[in-house]
Amino acid sequence: MDTMSFMNNYAQYYNKAYENLTPDWFENKQAVDAYIELNRKTLIEFYEDYSKQFSFPQNDYSELKVLDLGCGLGGVSQYFAGKGAKVTGVDVSSLAVSFASELAKSKKLDIEFKVLDLSLDNSSFGEFDLIIDSHLLHCITEEKGRENYFKFVKNSLSKEGLFLLETMVFQKQFRTPVEYSMDEDWTLYKGETPFRKVKPGIELEDEIKSSGLEISYLYFHAELSFEVFDEYKDYPHQNLPQTARLAAKINKS
Numbered sequence: 001m002d003t004m005s006f007m008n009n010y011a012q013y014y015n016k017a018y019e020n021l022t023p024d025w026f027e028n029k030q031a032v033d034a035y036i037e038l039n040r041k042t043l044i045e046f047y048e049d050y051s052k053q054f055s056f057p058q059n060d061y062s063e064l065k066v067l068d069l070g071c072g073l074g075g076v077s078q079y080f081a082g083k084g085a086k087v088t089g090v091d092v093s094s095l096a097v098s099f100a101s102e103l104a105k106s107k108k109l110d111i112e113f114k115v116l117d118l119s120l121d122n123s124s125f126g127e128f129d130l131i132i133d134s135h136l137l138h139c140i141t142e143e144k145g146r147e148n149y150f151k152f153v154k155n156s157l158s159k160e161g162l163f164l165l166e167t168m169v170f171q172k173q174f175r176t177p178v179e180y181s182m183d184e185d186w187t188l189y190k191g192e193t194p195f196r197k198v199k200p201g202i203e204l205e206d207e208i209k210s211s212g213l214e215i216s217y218l219y220f221h222a223e224l225s226f227e228v229f230d231e232y233k234d235y236p237h238q239n240l241p242q243t244a245r246l247a248a249k250i251n252k253s
């Protein structure tokens with residue numbers, strides 16, 4: 001399957017991934033909470049460091065409108081809703097969105113969830129003070145889809161709003177896992193299927209700048225700080241992708 005024909009299939013691909021989460025598994029509250037915690041952990045750590053360093057938010061959380069992109073089961077959404085923010089989570093997988101809604105309800109958290117393919121649809125449905133992406137961007141592998149994604153972010157960010165992103169980036173000694181391959185455009189394929197985009201940091205910076213956003217904070221974590229491939233457990237950190245953590249605002253100049 002080439003990259004173009006994959007373009008409309010994010011919904012199908014990610015719905016399939018979420019089908020692995022069985023009703024039995026959902027019954028096990030501890031397992032669900034542990035899974036959510038594991039997936040959101042590094043983003044929350046990043047957010048908390050950032051918010052201490054830059055005194056964010058300046059006002060009360062109840063005045064903060066937060067958008068969680070690629071929300072999955074909604075762990076990041078739950079964290080901000082727990083602080084009192086008004087939160088919307090979006091994901092391409094309708095299955096993830098219905099799980100996330102149920103989980104939020106069970107925790108008595110008022111969160112709005114929407115199904116949206118950010119590689120295709122860039123029309124905004126509101127202005128947000130904080131837009132968070134915890135590991136979605138590297139799932140969008142084709143350039144057109146990423147352009148759409150950034151248009152959506154720019155259209156949805158308030159004038160002084162903050163975009164926080166955590167994503168995988170390439171490094172020189174990167175080792176492609178067995179059964180994966182990488183092309184010259186940094187697309188990592190799982191068999192025939194485009195799976196992740198792992199760009200070098202400098203290319204990610206260029207992509208963000210040309211989308212009309214201005215990076216105000218950028219930090220490269222020397223090693224991948226979240227789990228992607230089981231096989232990575234045995235790799236030395238210099239063979240793994242790195243993690244980029246960045247904050248950006250709308251470029252007003």
Ligand SMILES: C[S@@+](CC[C@H](N)C(=O)[O-])C[C@H]1O[C@@H](n2cnc3c(N)ncnc32)[C@H](O)[C@@H]1O
Binds near residue numbers: 040075090091118
């Ligand atoms: C690696 S998971 C991260 C989940 C969640 N943010 C977290 O940190 O736990 C990536 C999420 O992005 C979603 N996703 C992938 N492609 C997408 C797209 N084109 N539009 C919207 N969401 C997408 C997937 O369904 C998945 O839930």
